[in-house]
Amino acid sequence: MRIDEQCLQQITMDVCTSMLGLELKPVPVDRNTEQQMVASVEIHGERRTVVEVFANDFLIANIAGAMYCSDHGNLSESDIRDAFCEIANMIGGNIKGSFGEEADLTLPKMGQPQDWSDELLDDSLHTTFECFDHPLSIVVREMAMQHQLSAAVAAQAIS
Amino acid sequence: MKILIVDDSKAMRMIVRRSLTQAGFSNVEAIEACNGAEALDVVEQQSPDLVLSDWNMPEMKGIDLLKALRSKGRKVPLGFITSESSPEIRDQAVESGASFVIVKPFTPAAIELALRPLMV
Numbered sequence: 001m002r003i004d005e006q007c008l009q010q011i012t013m014d015v016c017t018s019m020l021g022l023e024l025k026p027v028p029v030d031r032n033t034e035q036q037m038v039a040s041v042e043i044h045g046e047r048r049t050v051v052e053v054f055a056n057d058f059l060i061a062n063i064a065g066a067m068y069c070s071d072h073g074n075l076s077e078s079d080i081r082d083a084f085c086e087i088a089n090m091i092g093g094n095i096k097g098s099f100g101e102e103a104d105l106t107l108p109k110m111g112q113p114q115d116w117s118d119e120l121l122d123d124s125l126h127t128t129f130e131c132f133d134h135p136l137s138i139v140v141r142e143m144a145m146q147h148q149l150s151a152a153v154a155a156q157a158i159s
Numbered sequence: 160m161k162i163l164i165v166d167d168s169k170a171m172r173m174i175v176r177r178s179l180t181q182a183g184f185s186n187v188e189a190i191e192a193c194n195g196a197e198a199l200d201v202v203e204q205q206s207p208d209l210v211l212s213d214w215n216m217p218e219m220k221g222i223d224l225l226k227a228l229r230s231k232g233r234k235v236p237l238g239f240i241t242s243e244s245s246p247e248i249r250d251q252a253v254e255s256g257a258s259f260v261i262v263k264p265f266t267p268a269a270i271e272l273a274l275r276p277l278m279v
Contacts (some may be wrong), residue, residue, distance in 0.1 A: 019174075020267070068173055068192055069177065082169050086168040092242070093241065093243050094244055094263075095263075097243065107167070
C-alpha cells in the first residue's frame with residue numbers, strides 16, 4: 001500500500017473537518033457494512049486503486065446538510081447522493097496526489113456495499129471515524145490492473 | 160463581477176459560492192454550469208469575467224474546456240478548483256493557460272489568495 005493509515009486519516013480530516021467543519025474522531029475499525037452505503041472512486045495508474053467511503057443513511061444526510069449548509073430535510077435524494085460522492089471524490093483525488101505518479105481518477109459512484117466485489121484483493125487500508133455519533137469508514141484497496149492480471153494468468157498457464 | 164462556477168457536483172458549486180462570499184467577494188454575481196460543454200455555452204451567452212472550473216467532469220473535462228475557450232479566442236481567466244493535486248495536473252493547467260489551481264479541500268482564504276490578483 002502506497003499510503004499509510006496516518007496519511008489516509010489526515011486526508012479525511014482535511015476534507016471533512018477543515019473544509020466542512022465536521023467533527024471526526026478516530027475509532028476502532030468498523031467492518032460492519034450492514035445498512036451502509038458506499039461512495040467510491042478509482043485511481044487508474046500503475047495499479048488500480050479503489051477508494052470507498054462507507055456511511056449509513058443518517059450520516060450521509062447529515063454530511064450533505066453540512067455541505068449545503070441546510071437542514072437535510074430540505075435536500076433531495078439526488079442532492080444527498082451528490083454530496084456523499086463529492087466526499088469520495090475529494091478523498092480519492094488527494095490520495096491520487098500522494099501517489100506521485102501519472103494516473104486517472106474516475107468519476108464517483110454510489111451504491112450498496114454488496115455491489116463491490118472483493119476481486120483480486122492485494123492490499124488494503126481501512127480506517128474508521130465517528131461522525132455525528134455514527135461510523136464513517138474509508139477503505140483503500142490496491143489491485144492489479146487488468147493487463148497485469150492477464151499477463152499473470154498467461155504466465156501461470158505456461159508454467 | 161460575474162463568475163462562472165463549473166462543477167458536476169451541485170454541493171461543490173454551493174460550497175464555492177459560499178466560499179466566495181466568505182472570502183469577501185460580496186459584489187460577485189455567480190452563475191453555474193455542470194460540465195465543460197455547458198460552460199462553453201454559458202461563456203458564449205453570458206460572458207463571465209472569470210471561470211472557476213473543476214477538472215474531472217462528465218461530457219467535457221475542465222482542461223478541455225480551457226483549451227476550447229482558448230481555441231475560440233476567448234481570453235476569460237480560468238482557474239481550477241479540483242481534488243486533483245498532482246504536479247502533472249498543475250503543470251498541464253498552467254501550460255494550458257490556467258490562472259491558478261486551488262486544490263480541494265480548500266478554505267475561503269485560499270479562494271481569496273487566488274482571486275484577489277484578478278480583481279484589480
